[in-house]
Amino acid sequence: MDLTVHLDAVSHRFGEVQALDELCFSAPTAKITVLLGPNGAGKTTTIRAITGAIAPLHGTVRTFGLDPAPESNNVRIRCGVVSAKPALYDRLSGHDNLLYSAQLYEVDPDVTEARIIECATRFGIQDALEHQVGGYSTGMKTRLALSRSLLHDPDLLLFDEPTSGLDPESSQAVLDLIRELTNEGKTVVMCTHLLSEAEGLADHVVIMESGRSLVEGESEALMKKFWPTPTFRIAATVPDQLDRLVHLPGVLGINRLEDAQVFVDHLGRIPALVAHLAADGVQITRVEPHEPTLEDLYFAARTGAGLLDNPLHPHSATQFQPGGSEVATHPTTTVGANS
């Protein structure tokens, strides 16, 4: 797999604050890598380290295979950054903000005007280009910042909370555009704490906390890794009757409280299992197949909560063996990147 960004054991401190702590992750080329984490997880510092805007105290950063500290010129000119605050010059017009960037990033002067119009049009900001940015709404500023990041046709785009301050329609439009960018072969590294916007967008996920990566990998592979066993929830008017499921073919185990969480070899078993129960006179009130989401992964990584719900996971609190017998194990909440 081609990697555009690779960080290995990167640590950085700001005074007493440990911003990055042995952070390791990679961003594959032409994919969207989402850095997920709460405020203070180190996402912004990571972006800064990738372009060489800060030089980490320890560890290795490679962007396009180059060390951004000594090779800053070769790295930054290939990066487009949108920071959490749009970082625009309020006293300049939208056009002049874009022109400044185009000049700094050495866009060919012969095509600069055409690029400005093209990028502004892409984000629907072309009609406001001659107005002073100080009068822009938050959404317009974000769209101008996004336009600016694309002016010099960068290979790597680094977006720090790119939808902050946008209304839902604009947010969705921005996320669609981000997807388009990877289709054009660009690599995107995006920071967010909004699970909803990362869901469905992330090809590669890095869940961060306190400057460390808790979990890293391709979204689908991570789901399979953390939830290897398909599950569904089922409820009945007499919950005890659901215990019969453990003897049925394809059922690997159940975890029952009021309703039952059923572990099966694949979700295609559900209709037959439901039919079997119904034939036995069990009155079923609800059946809900469980597709793990990024949200599940996020909370599982950060708290271990999701994993404790999964009796068949090697790190789970209680394992059920096929046939229903329980095996108690030691609980753990730590989920490492290689677990």
Add this chain to the structure above:
Amino acid sequence: MNWRRMWIVAQTDLKQLIQARDYWIPMAALGAMFFLIVPAILLLTITQIGDVEMVSQISKTLKVLPQAAQAQIQGSDPAGRTAYALAVFLFAPVAVVVPLTISTAVGASTIVGERERGTGEFLAHSPATAREIYFGKLAASLIPGYFTTIVGFGAYSLLVNLVVGPSVGGWFFPTPNWWLMVLWVIPPFLAITLSIVLRLSAKVKSTAAASQASGLVSLPVIMIAYSQSTGALFGGLIVGAIIGAVAWTIAALSLSRGFRSVTRARLLGVANEV
């Protein structure tokens, strides 16, 4: 260093300054007051109103001027000689104070302002090097001050020649010493002041703090520049040339070290010392 990129940084700062009426209107007023209004009032009082007592008092003070300076004074009557002395010697240091004040005001906020507005993040991720940013900011701070001086100098020359010229036998201004001061002595003093001000602007936490600190630090430099420029005028061309050369040397040393104060961490506001 990529000079083109440095100039782009400077140009963009200047564009913003032009948009900032709240900044340049007071500065233009300051220049007008020092280069036009105050000299016009004084010189007209002496040459047109002919206040005998006042002219005689000022004439007496001219005797304290160095011999070399006294020898330069032209004019056949006391009013003309007094007006000439005021025009050439008294207002000369104003040409130093105005650009230093204006450039200090611009320079004080230039780097800390980027940080406060959040635009430091854009610059920190950009391909511009710290040196290009520093010298771009330096140029953007120096140009408004020096531009005001040149414009003020032109206006002042016109005023002096129109008001005092008839009393001393025609247009006489600028004198060689004034040319030397404007073209050779003032620029290095501006550079010295700005090297200090930009260093402060990079290190302090807010624009307000930068303005306070810059005012405090630049005051002694302004006083030195004032006295040295006066000395340059009194002492003749050679003295002026020497003062300028020494100032240029100090400026070069100060600037060559000053660019280190601009770091990407400071633009981002994450440097430990910020």
